[in-house]
Amino acid sequence: MVINMNDIINNKQDSKEGDYLLVIDGSSLLSTQFFGNLPKEIMFAKTMEEKEKYFPKIMQTATGVYTNAVYGFLRVLLKIIKDQKPTYLAVAWDISRNTFRREIYPDYKGNRGETLEPLKDQFKLCQHVLKEMGIVQFMDERYEADDFSGTLCQKFEEEVPIRVMTKDNDYLQLITERTNLWLIHSTAKKTDELYEKYGLSKKELNVPDRTFLFTPELVEKEFGIEPSSVPSLKGIGGDSSDNIKGVPGVGEATAVALIKEYKTVENLYEILNNLDETGKKEINEYWKTLGIKRTPINALLKISDTELVGEKAAILSKTLATIKKDIDLKDLGLEQLRIHINTENAQKCFNELEFKTIKMDNAEVEDSSINNLRFEADKIKITSNLEEVETLFSNLIKLWEKNQKKLKKTKKSRNDKSDSKITIKEIKKPEYASEDAVGIKLIMENKSLVGISVYYGSEASFIIPCEGFITPDFLTSKLNGLLEKKITLAIFDIKKYLPYLNANEESPCFDVTIAGYLLEPDASTYEYQTIAEKYLELDLPSEKEVFSGQTYASLSLLDQDQYKKAACYESYVAHHIYPVLLKLLSERGLLPLFAGIEMPLVYTLYDMEQRGIRVDTNGLKDYSDQLGVSIVELEKQIFELVGVEFNINSPKQLGEILFQRLGLSYGKKTKTGYSTSAEVLEKLSSEHPVIKLILQYRQLTKLKSTYADGLVSYVEGDGRIHGTFNQTIAATGRLSSTEPNLQNIPIRMELGRKIRKVFIPEDGYLFLDADYSQIELRLLAHMSNDARLIEAYRQAQDIHRLTASEVFHTPFDEVTSAQRSNAKAVNFGIVYGISSFSLGQDLDITRKEAEEYINKYFMTYPGVKTYLDGLIEEGKETGVVKTLYGRIRPVPNLTNSNFMKRSAEERIAMNSPIQGTAADIMKLAMIHVNQVLKERKLKSRLLLQIHDELLVETHESEVEEVAKIMKEEMQQAASLSVPLEVEVANGNNWYEAK
């Protein structure tokens, strides 16, 4: 049977979305981006002098040209071109205040302050860049951006639908069925609230971030008036931003109510001017029914020769607020606005402006070069014939060898450029072939191998189901044969297949999933579909999509064509992606980390999972029963106290009981109701005796469901739990543990801690537990190179006490335990990327006091301050922060205009290098410990890693030797400017060994 590869690789569908014209109010967008990308010190500063102090912190080029606004503008623009895909584009600018409106009203926009110095020149700069990019722009001394926008709308809306992007709401008047508005808000929250209010999905509407899509209907719903009434509304109510006064004495609410009723200024005065005294009284009464409180009729009818009041003011204000739609644009045609970005010029500008994180190719504005992968008409052979399979493999090996010879001839030796500051101790590690790998997929069903798919170019691509003479063992031996020939195999998630793949640390196995993870550690998945799309620009159906609809539980996987497809896709992508990822890893300095840490670690983790950890199932059941008894008792008492039975586990019901039935004072609220978190409840514990019981109940049910009962279900036939360690989840480089999570077994509370007694070693064995002492703070000392912190650790001082002594101005020996524990919180806070707000909350002190602590801390350890600031700087410049071993963490939001997002990213930038380096070091230690144990043929085995702790099951006869190995390997995993301390303990269960 032969499958044509064209049937398998579906072409990317050219989803033809509707053409439309996008008109951007450039001045609006540039100024919002300017303010959004200012350092927060400037936002907080009150006086101009204070603001100026921080101008040097604004993004600028090496020569001191401010670029923050232009940067933001371009990012937004390119993102829109990519995501919202406009067909035509025009940008309109305000370039002068001397517009025709000033001729009729000299105070027009008279209330505007001076533009901030750093923004001034960016208008011209931005216009220059757009010009270079080939984007059509409109600007003129006499007209404003809105007049050009209005004119463009008028001219083209019959030809093509239009979107106008601005932050000024006087543009609302331009809205029609054909012309919609993207109104820019300063915060995402505002827009989200609006979308929620009207039950709209941002995603479906496909709108840019922080903009709300206004249609005529939505204008009507939100403001109660039609778009065309907007100038009249401003005619009455005025517009403070443009210094349009409206009718003096009439406020905004009244103006809205009047325009809602009369639509235009003219209609309103038509009636008002023809009223007699009784008519005025009647209309006053009528207006009251419209919700108009203070009667504005006198103000509306006021007449004066000297002042601008009443109708005269209304008419003038309306005129000023009316957008001009008939500027003569000569013979401008729509086609002249079609987007054709001159990418070369654009990239040149970006380089000049030193925008390293904006690349033209982000925008996908050009037709991405036709993907040659799509046109391969490769053939996949499916066979379970022994003879055929043998031939396929031997042909594959011949082909490989031929290709390698070719490659070696043309290839210059690759320099693994690495900027990691520490060399990785020599261990066994794989050597990968240049640019060429065999893509392999092992097809599993119920944890057994049912076949493999191999992809190696058109001449050696096949699927082999396990049938007849083709056994799992046979396939294992064939794959092994490839590895012995040093043939590089590219596979997704190798650890999953190690039962059938006899690979070890030195095998040239390239785990595509892990490579994807190192290149982009905060991605959500690394499935073939995602990887193919990201790096090969190839659109494949995901495994899920392939399977959807037609799976037959009764049939074995490989009897179903769609399973074959998915297997083919995966080996196909693995093969094609190898040279791409290898190059990227090399370019980004990630190869030493990949080959020296992550790949060898795969086998260590596999060993740990295979070994599993023994559990005293009876002990676990007893523990569960005891908890059960206490829970029932607590339940009874709680129901008695509140006088009604309810589900205590339901935050909804509990909230209603506590805060409505019992009337307790609620603190926080969540999206869905009252918060009943432990934090909130603890503050209430004096208000009602039931609170303490509820907290106890929570504690016990958690222990019973998650730990006691939860763990029992994971114990396998051998009396052990074989959990999974995930290597590609945590964005910092840490491991994660699932099914079950063995990294969050209780320890902080005694009751929970007791559960550790059921984790027991094999008969004749003991547990050895080793943990790094304060590894993150020590790394902070090393990485910041702060003299004082380093000295303190070299002298083995109590770091929390030292910090307390300095921060609280107390002699070292007189530091109280409360001071020490506060200082400890500060130390932690620093590692997490501190904010005074949160530290204050944590310590229950004011924000100001917390800020004092932080300031004192930074005065004590000035190197730390410099280091942390440097991390943010580095992140802004390069888009990533790095660990000592070169592991990267993207931090794209350091320039986000949303304060919250930006601040969160700053904390990430400060924390990730530290947390990540600790993870790197621990991983190295694990590989070493595992390797030494095996080399020395010891019976002891590594079982668990809990971030800074290792648990080993040690044979009684080996305790001392293994304790020494652990301590030494962990301490020597990295050589830093401060010592790494490791504490080792042993015991007959996990409780004792800690």
Add this chain to the structure above:
DNA sequence: CACGTCACG
């Protein structure tokens, strides 16, 4: 399937 809550480093 999202959310709230809580367990760990």
Add this chain to the structure above:
DNA sequence: ACGTACGTGACGTGT
């Protein structure tokens, strides 16, 4: 202008 600590995973509830 925003209302937060960094990094995880499992459970129960309620849509």
